[in-house]
Amino acid sequence: MPRSSEVYIWHKEIRFDLPFSLLLENLLYIGVARSESWHVRPHFHDHFEMCYVDKGQGWFTIEDVPYTVKQGDLFLTRPGEVHQGAASGEAEFCLYYVGFQLARLSTLELEYYQLGIQRVAPDPSQQIKALFDQIFFDELQQRQSHALEMVQSLFLQLLVSLLRIYAQATRQENKPPVPLSPVLRQALYYLHSDPGGYTTIDALALQFHMSRSHLAREFKHAMGISLGYYMRSIALEWAKIYLKETPDTVSVIAERLHFSSIHTFSMFFKRHTNMSPQEYRKSLLHSDSYRQDDH
Numbered sequence: 062m063p064r065s066s067e068v069y070i071w072h073k074e075i076r077f078d079l080p081f082s083l084l085l086e087n088l089l090y091i092g093v094a095r096s097e098s099w100h101v102r103p104h105f106h107d108h109f110e111m112c113y114v115d116k117g118q119g120w121f122t123i124e125d126v127p128y129t130v131k132q133g134d135l136f137l138t139r140p141g142e143v144h145q146g147a148a149s150g151e152a153e154f155c156l157y158y159v160g161f162q163l164a165r166l167s168t169l170e171l172e173y174y175q176l177g178i179q180r181v182a183p184d185p186s187q188q189i190k191a192l193f194d195q196i197f198f199d200e201l202q203q204r205q206s207h208a209l210e211m212v213q214s215l216f217l218q219l220l221v222s223l224l225r226i227y228a229q230a231t232r233q234e235n236k237p238p239v240p241l242s243p244v245l246r247q248a249l250y251y252l253h254s255d256p257g258g259y260t261t262i263d264a265l266a267l268q269f270h271m272s273r274s275h276l277a278r279e280f281k282h283a284m285g286i287s288l289g290y291y292m293r294s295i296a297l298e299w300a301k302i303y304l305k306e307t308p309d310t311v312s313v314i315a316e317r318l319h320f321s322s323i324h325t326f327s328m329f330f331k332r333h334t335n336m337s338p339q340e341y342r343k344s345l346l347h348s349d350s351y352r353q354d355d356h
Contacts, residue, residue, distance in 0.1 A: 077201050088216050089160040091197055097154050098294045098333070100147030102253045105140075108162045109173060111223060112136040112146075113189050117154035120284045121146035121181075122249075125241040127283050128181045135182045135189060135226060139174060145249070147294060149286040157193045159219070172224055182230035189226070192219045244269050245283055248276070252292060256299040257318030262288055297333050300326070304342045311338045 067078045076092030089108055118131040123144045130136055138144045148154035163170035184190065196215050200208040248265060259265040266276040280288040296318050303314045315326035330338050
């Protein structure tokens with residue numbers, strides 16, 4: 062196994078952080094997230110990150126350029142690029158993700174930096190899925206002998222396969238993506254800077270002197286997901302985070318997320334999780350939410 066590796070297991074997500082001890086210290090982490098309400102706020106890394114949609118559909122943005130993704134699609138971000146994303150719809154969503162550096166592989170690093178603005182590419186032969194499954198499930202979870210050496214070999218195959226897939230997609234791509242409008246960029250900023258702060262589409266539309274229907278239509282057209290559903294997803298995900306990671310009472314969390322009452326919050330939470338906030342918090346005590354160090 063990798064030196065000083067760590068396994069993080071959250072509700073519906075497993076991640077291996079992998080500071081490798083061999084010469085090619087490239088693979089930083091690898092994980093799987095399963096949640097129909099999955100989303101991440103705008104952020105950036107000092108490394109590359111590849112995501113693969115194993116089930117469902119969703120969207121990402123890089124520097125305000127939106128992309129829709131579906132089952133079998135790859136998505137790549139380069140160091141320093143601000144990006145965010147979310148699942149779309151109520152269907153099951155499963156995302157594979159890998160963080161990596163290429164400082165010791167200068168030829169590959171140059172090619173990854175030269176990738177164009179089109180970052181979504183289909184993987185019809187499921188090469189990336191097969192390699193990911195081998196790394197994550199066969200080697201790391203099963204703790205095979207010489208797993209470190211095997212993972213390094215599979216990871217190099219994954220890096221080259223990614224470049225080949227993007228090269229093929231670039232040859233077939235004719236229409237460049239269109240950047241987000243200033244209104245949608247600002248709307249996303251508002252929604253993420255104060256989760257739950259805008260409880261209705263009308264309240265958000267008022268900030269832009271737009272009609273509710275106009276804003277909702279523009280958001281759905283650009284992001285491939287309804288604005289109402291996205292607003293609910295943000296509130297739900299932050300509710301789960303507060304219930305899991307803070308000792309705050311349900312009443313305090315409801316107020317923080319701008320619900321009118323604890324009853325309204327509890328009804329909202331149960332409608333989307335089939336559990337009350339108290340039941341959800343209690344379930345975490347018996348779940349696999351722990352951190353395991355492997356030296």
